[in-house]
Amino acid sequence: MELLVAVIIGVLVSTGVYLCLRARTFPVVMGLTLLSYGVNVFLFAMGGLKIDKVAVVGLNSDPTDPLPQALVLTAIVIGFAMTAFLVVLALRSQAEHDTDHVDGNDSGEGGR
Amino acid sequence: MLASAISLTFGLLTVAWLLNLYRLVRGPTLPDRVLALDTMYINSIALIVVYGIQVDSKLYFEAAMLIALIGFVSTVAVAKYMTRGDIIE
Amino acid sequence: MKALFERCFPSPSLSLLLWLTWLLLNGFSPGHAVLGLVLAVLLPLGTRPFWPNVPGIRNLPRLGGFILVVLWDILVANLSVARKVLGPLGDMRPAFVEMPLSLEDDFAIALLTSTVSLTPGTVSADVSMDRKTLLIHALDVDDEQALIEEIRQRYERPLKEIFQC
Amino acid sequence: MDAVIEWLVAICMVTGGVFALIGSIGLARLPDFFTRLHGPTKATTLGVGGTIAASLLFFSWQARQLQLHEVLIILFLFITAPVSAHMLAKAAMHRGLKRVKRTRGEPWQQ
Amino acid sequence: MSHWIIAPILIPALAGMLLLLEVREWHRLRRITGLLSASALLAVAVLLWEQAADGTITVYQLGNWAAPFGIVLVLDRLTALMLLLTAVLAFPALLYACRGDDRKGANFHGLFQFQLMGINGAFLTGDLFNLFVFFEVLLIASYGLALHGRGPARVKAGLHYVALNLVGSALFLIGLGLIYGTTGTLNMADFAVKAQAVTGMDQALLKVAVLLLWAVFGLKAALFPLYFWLPATYANATAPVAALFAIMTKVGLYAIVRVYALAFADGPLAGLGQQGLWALALTTLALAGIGVLGARRLGTLVAYLVIMSVGTLLAALTFGQLSAAGPALYYLVHSTLICGALFLLADLVARGRGEAGDRFVAGPVIPAGGVLAGLYFMAAIAVVGLPPLSGFIGKVALLKAVPVPLYWVLLLLAGLCGLIGMSRAGSSMFWRTTGPGEGVRPGRQRLLALLVLLAVVPALTLWAEPAMQAAGQVAGQLAQPQLYIQAVLGGQS
Amino acid sequence: MNFAILVLLPFLGALMPPLVERFSSNRTLLACGAALLPTAALLMLIKPAQQVFAGQTLLSAVDWIPSLGLSLAFRLDGLALLFAILVLGIGLLVILYARYYLSPKEKAGRFYAYLLLFMGAMLGVVTSDNLLLMVLFWELTSLSSFLLIGFWNHQTGARKGARMAMTVTGMGGLALLAGVLLIGHVVGSYSLGQVLISGAQIQASPLYPLILCLVLLGVFTKSAQFPFHFWLPHAMAAPTPVSAYLHSATMVKAGVFLLARLYPALSGTDLWFDIVATAGMATLLWGAAVALFQHDLKGLLAYSTISHLGLITLLFGLNSQLAAVAAVFHIINHATFKASLFMAAGIIDHETGTRDMRRINGLWKYMPYTAVLAMVASAAMAGVPLLNGFLSKEMFFAETLESSHLGALSWLLPLGATLGGVFSVAYSARFIHDVFFNGEPVNLPKYPPHEPPRYMKVPVEILVALCVAVGVFPAFTVAGLLAVAAQATLGGALPEYHLSIWHGFNAPLVMSFVALFGGIFIYSQRRRLFDLYARLPAMDARLVFEGRIQALGRLASAITGRLQNGSLQSYAAWLLTLVAVVLLTQLPNLPGWHGETAMLPLDGVSLLCAGMLVAAALLTTLLHRHRMTSIMCLSVVGLMVSLLFVRFSAPDLALTQLSVEVVTILLLMLAMYFMPVRTRAESSVIRVVRDLLLAGVIGAGVAVMAFLVMTGELSSISPFFLEHSKPGGGGTNVVNVILVDFRGFDTFGEITVLGIAAMGIYALLRDMRLRSARYDALGRPWAKDAHPLVLVTISRPLLPLALLIAVYIFLRGHNLPGGGFVAGLITSVALLLQYVASGVGWVHERMPGDYHPVVALGVLLAGLTGVGSWVFGFPFLTTTHDHFHLPWIGDFELASAMLFDTGVFLTVVGATLLMLANLGKLSLLDDKKEGA
Numbered sequence A: 001m002e003l004l005v006a007v008i009i010g011v012l013v014s015t016g017v018y019l020c021l022r023a024r025t026f027p028v029v030m031g032l033t034l035l036s037y038g039v040n041v042f043l044f045a046m047g048g049l050k051i052d053k054v055a056v057v058g059l060n061s062d063p064t065d066p067l068p069q070a071l072v073l074t075a076i077v078i079g080f081a082m083t084a085f086l087v088v089l090a091l092r093s094q095a096e097h098d099t100d101h102v103d104g105n106d107s108g109e110g111g112r
Numbered sequence B: 001m002l003a004s005a006i007s008l009t010f011g012l013l014t015v016a017w018l019l020n021l022y023r024l025v026r027g028p029t030l031p032d033r034v035l036a037l038d039t040m041y042i043n044s045i046a047l048i049v050v051y052g053i054q055v056d057s058k059l060y061f062e063a064a065m066l067i068a069l070i071g072f073v074s075t076v077a078v079a080k081y082m083t084r085g086d087i088i089e
Numbered sequence C: 001m002k003a004l005f006e007r008c009f010p011s012p013s014l015s016l017l018l019w020l021t022w023l024l025l026n027g028f029s030p031g032h033a034v035l036g037l038v039l040a041v042l043l044p045l046g047t048r049p050f051w052p053n054v055p056g057i058r059n060l061p062r063l064g065g066f067i068l069v070v071l072w073d074i075l076v077a078n079l080s081v082a083r084k085v086l087g088p089l090g091d092m093r094p095a096f097v098e099m100p101l102s103l104e105d106d107f108a109i110a111l112l113t114s115t116v117s118l119t120p121g122t123v124s125a126d127v128s129m130d131r132k133t134l135l136i137h138a139l140d141v142d143d144e145q146a147l148i149e150e151i152r153q154r155y156e157r158p159l160k161e162i163f164q165c
Numbered sequence D: 001m002d003a004v005i006e007w008l009v010a011i012c013m014v015t016g017g018v019f020a021l022i023g024s025i026g027l028a029r030l031p032d033f034f035t036r037l038h039g040p041t042k043a044t045t046l047g048v049g050g051t052i053a054a055s056l057l058f059f060s061w062q063a064r065q066l067q068l069h070e071v072l073i074i075l076f077l078f079i080t081a082p083v084s085a086h087m088l089a090k091a092a093m094h095r096g097l098k099r100v101k102r103t104r105g106e107p108w109q110q
Numbered sequence E: 001m002s003h004w005i006i007a008p009i010l011i012p013a014l015a016g017m018l019l020l021l022e023v024r025e026w027h028r029l030r031r032i033t034g035l036l037s038a039s040a041l042l043a044v045a046v047l048l049w050e051q052a053a054d055g056t057i058t059v060y061q062l063g064n065w066a067a068p069f070g071i072v073l074v075l076d077r078l079t080a081l082m083l084l085l086t087a088v089l090a091f092p093a094l095l096y097a098c099r100g101d102d103r104k105g106a107n108f109h110g111l112f113q114f115q116l117m118g119i120n121g122a123f124l125t126g127d128l129f130n131l132f133v134f135f136e137v138l139l140i141a142s143y144g145l146a147l148h149g150r151g152p153a154r155v156k157a158g159l160h161y162v163a164l165n166l167v168g169s170a171l172f173l174i175g176l177g178l179i180y181g182t183t184g185t186l187n188m189a190d191f192a193v194k195a196q197a198v199t200g201m202d203q204a205l206l207k208v209a210v211l212l213l214w215a216v217f218g219l220k221a222a223l224f225p226l227y228f229w230l231p232a233t234y235a236n237a238t239a240p241v242a243a244l245f246a247i248m249t250k251v252g253l254y255a256i257v258r259v260y261a262l263a264f265a266d267g268p269l270a271g272l273g274q275q276g277l278w279a280l281a282l283t284t285l286a287l288a289g290i291g292v293l294g295a296r297r298l299g300t301l302v303a304y305l306v307i308m309s310v311g312t313l314l315a316a317l318t319f320g321q322l323s324a325a326g327p328a329l330y331y332l333v334h335s336t337l338i339c340g341a342l343f344l345l346a347d348l349v350a351r352g353r354g355e356a357g358d359r360f361v362a363g364p365v366i367p368a369g370g371v372l373a374g375l376y377f378m379a380a381i382a383v384v385g386l387p388p389l390s391g392f393i394g395k396v397a398l399l400k401a402v403p404v405p406l407y408w409v410l411l412l413l414a415g416l417c418g419l420i421g422m423s424r425a426g427s428s429m430f431w432r433t434t435g436p437g438e439g440v441r442p443g444r445q446r447l448l449a450l451l452v453l454l455a456v457v458p459a460l461t462l463w464a465e466p467a468m469q470a471a472g473q474v475a476g477q478l479a480q481p482q483l484y485i486q487a488v489l490g491g492q493s
Numbered sequence F: 001m002n003f004a005i006l007v008l009l010p011f012l013g014a015l016m017p018p019l020v021e022r023f024s025s026n027r028t029l030l031a032c033g034a035a036l037l038p039t040a041a042l043l044m045l046i047k048p049a050q051q052v053f054a055g056q057t058l059l060s061a062v063d064w065i066p067s068l069g070l071s072l073a074f075r076l077d078g079l080a081l082l083f084a085i086l087v088l089g090i091g092l093l094v095i096l097y098a099r100y101y102l103s104p105k106e107k108a109g110r111f112y113a114y115l116l117l118f119m120g121a122m123l124g125v126v127t128s129d130n131l132l133l134m135v136l137f138w139e140l141t142s143l144s145s146f147l148l149i150g151f152w153n154h155q156t157g158a159r160k161g162a163r164m165a166m167t168v169t170g171m172g173g174l175a176l177l178a179g180v181l182l183i184g185h186v187v188g189s190y191s192l193g194q195v196l197i198s199g200a201q202i203q204a205s206p207l208y209p210l211i212l213c214l215v216l217l218g219v220f221t222k223s224a225q226f227p228f229h230f231w232l233p234h235a236m237a238a239p240t241p242v243s244a245y246l247h248s249a250t251m252v253k254a255g256v257f258l259l260a261r262l263y264p265a266l267s268g269t270d271l272w273f274d275i276v277a278t279a280g281m282a283t284l285l286w287g288a289a290v291a292l293f294q295h296d297l298k299g300l301l302a303y304s305t306i307s308h309l310g311l312i313t314l315l316f317g318l319n320s321q322l323a324a325v326a327a328v329f330h331i332i333n334h335a336t337f338k339a340s341l342f343m344a345a346g347i348i349d350h351e352t353g354t355r356d357m358r359r360i361n362g363l364w365k366y367m368p369y370t371a372v373l374a375m376v377a378s379a380a381m382a383g384v385p386l387l388n389g390f391l392s393k394e395m396f397f398a399e400t401l402e403s404s405h406l407g408a409l410s411w412l413l414p415l416g417a418t419l420g421g422v423f424s425v426a427y428s429a430r431f432i433h434d435v436f437f438n439g440e441p442v443n444l445p446k447y448p449p450h451e452p453p454r455y456m457k458v459p460v461e462i463l464v465a466l467c468v469a470v471g472v473f474p475a476f477t478v479a480g481l482l483a484v485a486a487q488a489t490l491g492g493a494l495p496e497y498h499l500s501i502w503h504g505f506n507a508p509l510v511m512s513f514v515a516l517f518g519g520i521f522i523y524s525q526r527r528r529l530f531d532l533y534a535r536l537p538a539m540d541a542r543l544v545f546e547g548r549i550q551a552l553g554r555l556a557s558a559i560t561g562r563l564q565n566g567s568l569q570s571y572a573a574w575l576l577t578l579v580a581v582v583l584l585t586q587l588p589n590l591p592g593w594h595g596e597t598a599m600l601p602l603d604g605v606s607l608l609c610a611g612m613l614v615a616a617a618l619l620t621t622l623l624h625r626h627r628m629t630s631i632m633c634l635s636v637v638g639l640m641v642s643l644l645f646v647r648f649s650a651p652d653l654a655l656t657q658l659s660v661e662v663v664t665i666l667l668l669m670l671a672m673y674f675m676p677v678r679t680r681a682e683s684s685v686i687r688v689v690r691d692l693l694l695a696g697v698i699g700a701g702v703a704v705m706a707f708l709v710m711t712g713e714l715s716s717i718s719p720f721f722l723e724h725s726k727p728g729g730g731g732t733n734v735v736n737v738i739l740v741d742f743r744g745f746d747t748f749g750e751i752t753v754l755g756i757a758a759m760g761i762y763a764l765l766r767d768m769r770l771r772s773a774r775y776d777a778l779g780r781p782w783a784k785d786a787h788p789l790v791l792v793t794i795s796r797p798l799l800p801l802a803l804l805i806a807v808y809i810f811l812r813g814h815n816l817p818g819g820g821f822v823a824g825l826i827t828s829v830a831l832l833l834q835y836v837a838s839g840v841g842w843v844h845e846r847m848p849g850d851y852h853p854v855v856a857l858g859v860l861l862a863g864l865t866g867v868g869s870w871v872f873g874f875p876f877l878t879t880t881h882d883h884f885h886l887p888w889i890g891d892f893e894l895a896s897a898m899l900f901d902t903g904v905f906l907t908v909v910g911a912t913l914l915m916l917a918n919l920g921k922l923s924l925l926d927d928k929k930e931g932a
């Protein structure tokens, strides 16, 4: 099972990374979303995998590690906030440049 | 006995899933894909419920309920996107 | 007293639904009965502006009957649809059927379309913008008129009675 | 465990699974979007319904007490599923999706 | 129990919330709220500096949960210094913004306060995951601020900045996950203890984790090859925002130094990634010098100066067992404030030159150009490291503390690049004039803000010795991680 | 009184002119104001000077930065005294001269201020007793000279000359700094006293060659030694008083001063001779030769200055004590005659309006008095007997004859010296003949020229008088000063030497005569030589230098542009490459490929789930150009991840993931309205391969690490949470208790992030104008039914129902999966559904549309809950909880953490709505639709 989750993490991270490297805002958004799925699962997996050992006091004798779950929850929320910001920024970029391209040729000398 | 029924149901549901995925990939149109995704969500409800029976736990009920309650919102959003483009107007 | 009741329960049926839902979720206990009641009062009051025109249920027993009929139809027709899905597809006679509506209330129309969609073999594809016609897509139909008539008898009329519209 | 209950649970569950599968088969197999729409919205209601029934029975029996909260799932699904179906149908009609030739009647464009 | 230590986080948070609540059009109220908060922060920062100056390490257990289980805030000299620096930079920046830049877009004041909250939180926290959270706070606020105002260039630069940092955040989480997965803790002090004990597989994984953290912090600190986003972002940001951003790279540096000093100054993993960081820092220094030479706008040039200071500092910090930390900290304070001041100055010049902006082309005569030219001359001397100002002192101290030929060559050459760049910039902006123009005379408030920031230069020059001593004490405490660990974990370790 | 004050005086004096300018526009008053403090300084010098003449070395030190070894330490010995007199004396004369030179239009106040600044810096250089301090003043001279040279900054030449001077001397200054730091490293002190007696130690150090090179780099750039001489002629763009000051007595002399100053510490080695003497000789010859060909009066003087500086350098390089004495002597002499010559040139320029010697002729007729002064001074420059230049030049010739460093080639030195002398005479002759005789002036801008104002001539007169006085009565005038200065230079006893105008008929005298007649001969052949020179390829150092600098700038721009190509992809690729490198270098060293613990058994459903997830992720990627399909696939990934959380005991995560998923889809759909639905294929194959490699390496690396951690043993802090959740946090859902209690601070930060994101998005959306599509993806007009009846009617009663569920999820959160965050999301989705179904207008009729206060209240509530614990003397966010009992209803428990969770709830609702509702409103600005 651990191997399976590792493969999942690997695929999510890989696809995320690949999409992040595309030249448009849309695939970058998709890539970052995939990447954050991968990272969340990774973070989650750091506490080890347990089946039906929900960390509720009194239900299980040997519950799963709750801390990574709490961290992932925080990460999901933050990830959502960031994705939303990026999406709107992509729109803004589209509004200003009339394209959703993210590649360009200026070296930071853009005028005021 | 119950265990084999559970396995059988799992098998049926996962095959259903595969068929959904097939339709999602195959399309040929966007409504088809959305429909496939919607169905996949609904099949997941069944899957979660059966999983609850399998592990004899009610902790997963809310997940299923949540899909039933708000899962359709994404389908509606995409459908509205297709007809009006603008989903909030 | 009645005024107070009406003020607390602008929509008794919604409040009842909420209260029952609460008890279903939490199981019955005195505490939850009270808390559920509080919520059943507060939530409809708080969201009052959002559901302005839900008509009151005037005929509760009829509603019960209607639900049973629909459930039964779902069960039965599921089998027939299953047969059609699994059987040869060439025999199927799909059709778009336009059904004139006699219901006048939006909520009732929505319930009808939902019911049509829930019962196997038919899907409500659209309601005309003047709310006079319901477009139904049927999976396999011989006689459109018979279908319309059946829907009218089994669903539309009960709904009309329930909501008196 | 009480064998009768167990059997009942099993039957409900498998029925649910079977209908879910049939719905998905319909989705995969039926010839055009409008017919495909029938598969999932119907068979899955019973599919989920079956498993819910199984769950109801199972947990009520386990606790020796009626446990009905799973009903809510099916209630919500009955409320929401027709809406998605309806919206999808509208979208499909708007897009003028192809339908099998023998379909009678015309979809709307509004 | 004293709660002052959390004030640098709560004051801006509270102000930010009030700013959200305030009625949309009451600009004056917003400004007052923001400035009050900034001055309160300054006061608190002074207070905390006093508190930490005698070497006390104050630990604040949030939620009353002891470390390593709960999150703690830790105030030692380094943290106090960084808090003070932030406050000193923020107040004039905000003062400057209150002359109109704050109205170029929505929510400026709220974002500004939250930015401060994030920065202060990052400096104060003693918990690695909480550090992540505060990084996100400061990042999301900085996204908003970087985009404050209008313009395609700003949006494009902002998009790059945001997207890269999102990737960075993902890497941060991977690193944190690995740290938890190998050491079972998130508290920095506890981590420092546990990291000494891990062996075998866990040690190998921990190495990767820490190297990933270096990469993430390097991205924030704007290290080669991760600084490419910075020049465009800073040069295109609204001036007071760019000025405030001068501290942002230092947050990355701070994070590297903090974690390094705690866990990797000695022990089995001593010097983890140090060589790599050293090499990257020197490359950064060199490329920043090249960037300064190649810049065609003052804003861009200053952005490269920011990068240059990062390279200078990180190289000094990664040399030896933090032996050059004292001079580095002195230089850090100097360079942060002077770069902040230069961003403001660039803006004033651009306003004075109308269309010509801050580009290195002939332009109209700047109204009140003499004052600006004088200030520019002083700031340029300071930032390039020419005598007699603080830049020179800092540079001499660094050269003495890091006796490595390559570093000397690069640092001196970078100084030369700065000299060439700044003199070219100054001569074309103040001297190559085409006649009277339509530029705006710098207002009193903006000038005041600039002067407040620039005042630090003579101050750091005149009181160089006490400043150097203080920096040395900060470094001294940094070199004794056991004090920090003891303070956080008490008897448990 | 402490002599060190006099260093301060010019700096203070720099404040005077602007001050005076405020009250009066009288130019004389202004000049007096400027001269006031330098005069005071000069007077103050008298008493210490007596002490110095008495053989004392005055020291004064104040600590500045002891930790760096930098103290405000000053020393007044003979050398310093000599230079102080030159700096102050000539400085005063220049001020007087400038009073008449500057036109009334010019900003004289600023000019004097710069001049005094420079004076102070120069004085600092010569009196520093601390090497670091000296470097400090050294660089200050570069900076202030930058201002002076660039004084006429409307002229391109002035700007570029100033920058060039500063760049070159600044570079030298940096080298000097390095050299001084190394000296300090070797000696252990920057104190001059210490350094001067540590010559042996320095020269024995392996660092000596490096130190020498660095110091000499400073010297040569400052003193315009070959090959760093090129900046000096272009510094002539400065007003002439500046040239008279900087290029006679001060700035360029700082270099040779340093040679003198460090003479005991650094000189005496072969390396010293090789470098210093060679550079000196080369400069001497080059400068002298080029000077002749200058048509610009000041250009001639500039090259002559270069040449004389070469001479002085050469003298120092000879490693002979007598030569050093001669060098010091020539420093004095050069300062006097060169200053006067520059001033004379300035007068001529001032009166004729040009400096071109081809136009200036026969001025003898118009300004005979000036002519006499100038002729005397040039004769001194040429080394004519009875003038001061003759004396030091004689000593120079003698010393070149003495040197035996070059062994068999020793004759080269006197030869070179004589050759230098020849050219020196030639250009001096030209200065006299070409300006004052040689026919009539040609086309002068100002005609006819007159004698200048009376007082403009005074400084020249004084200097020329000094030339003569020293030349005729050296023993009575300069001998004492020279002796103390030379003594201080040598740092020990003086060698025997005689300052007399007649040494007998000896070799140096012969050399002098050869020079004199040779020079006159060369000058007589000038036409031919000028033609020859004109045919040489013209090389303007300024153009070359500017070109180099600009090429450097272009190269820098190119490098920068190459790295910073404005492409997000390449930036991201750099970052990810770094990560890949870390993984590739670290992972192969792993001790194994499997942890200690056994894996959980695999089951079919999980396998299939994983397969679906992987397939969906790959499809998302493969189909990313078909955007909607890609989004659908991404949703499948999200669903599967939620199920994964269900499978591995994380129902809280599943709930959160599921609800975030819905909001994300809403967000994407809102955005897609404004975005293209497809992307063209545009990545090159190479790029795809690169990206695949990066993706593969990083994905594989992360997967391997995840696997290893999952199969490893972990002892963590978690048992504490499981143990204390109920007793300490009052809840049984440990995940939730961690979120609202143990690590509530994280959550506080997290909701703040959400709030800030919403604020930022709001700010971004304001005034944003986007063209929305008028047609759908298939080119049809949009449907008319904006608010479908079924959707509208069903979604409205769904709101209270969803809210009920939200309350349920919220309340159980502390003990069972759920909590404020999920509850908030459910609420938001329910409300957003209203927006989708019924539209913005409809919703906003029913509730306020500004969500800022909701966000604020949420974060505020969470924060205040935390602050509330202060009341009870606990830290921020300390929670409390208690059991309560109500009759009939029963036991229940309340925790303050629930209040905190309410804050979370409100923030989530406010933030998501603030984001999405405003994004949805965007389309209202666009009047595209009919019948909406």
Ligand code: NA
Residues within 6 Å of the ligand: F356, F357, F358, F359, F360, F361, F362, F433, F434, F435, F438
């Ligand atoms: Na002439």
Ligand code: NA
Residues within 6 Å of the ligand: B086, B087, B088, B089, F919, F920, F921, F922, F923, F924
């Ligand atoms: Na909209």
